Amino acid sequence: MSTSVNMYNYHVENLRGLDKAIKDIQYVTKQSIRSGNTQKNLDSFKRIYTFLIAAWAETRLDKLLCEMHTFSDSAINIIKNQDSQLHKWLKAVELSFKQHHNITSKKLTKDNIGQIHFDRFKALEGVLKNELKAIIEVRNKLAHGQWLYPLNRKSNAVSTNIYQALNNENHLSLMFKFNIIKNLSDIVHNLVISLPTFERDFSQIFGKIENAQRNLLNRKYEDYVQKLVENSANGKLNLDM
Structure with missing residues (x-):
């Protein structure tokens, strides 16, 4: 039987x-863009x-759930028993705030954790319900073989919202969303492991999330493609974003 230490190491590896696979797909996609392939x-x-x-x-x-000094066994079971990955993340954030404020009540409010922490809690919740939710919903459809046409729960019609969301994505938007999710995970990690670190670094890390969100709204894919092609012609092959 695998020990908790072994399970942690498995998750690390x-x-x-996955980090390598993401870098590989980023590289291949950029090379394909530079070669003139259309979206x-x-x-x-x-x-x-x-x-x-x-x-x-x-x-x-x-x-995170396998790391030492994070959640109690009962809290981990509550998180794992949520019905979706989104709800697991939401519950992890909620229980993190409750843990650091020694709260057992069902609802977090500005009165029991303070206005600043309540605002931060709602901000993290908002990121999860927007960027992460969209990625998870699309992944679930792809995992069930709905590669071109995601279906609704009854599998009797196309899920219009998810179909549109998937087709609106491009390499640039996905890079920004991955950046958001990575920074979000760093914030949650700090919150669970060390409240002082969370307090010290929250504004800096959340600023990166907000910057990526602005880029999602303002950066144009066409401009990104043009820049990649121009840099390729000039021998500069390491442009990221």
């Missing part, structure tokens, strides 16, 4: 493997990238 021709890469980001988020939470 899985996360490293439509990159659809398979986009779907693989989306799948990997969601898998990374799931594994990152698994790793």
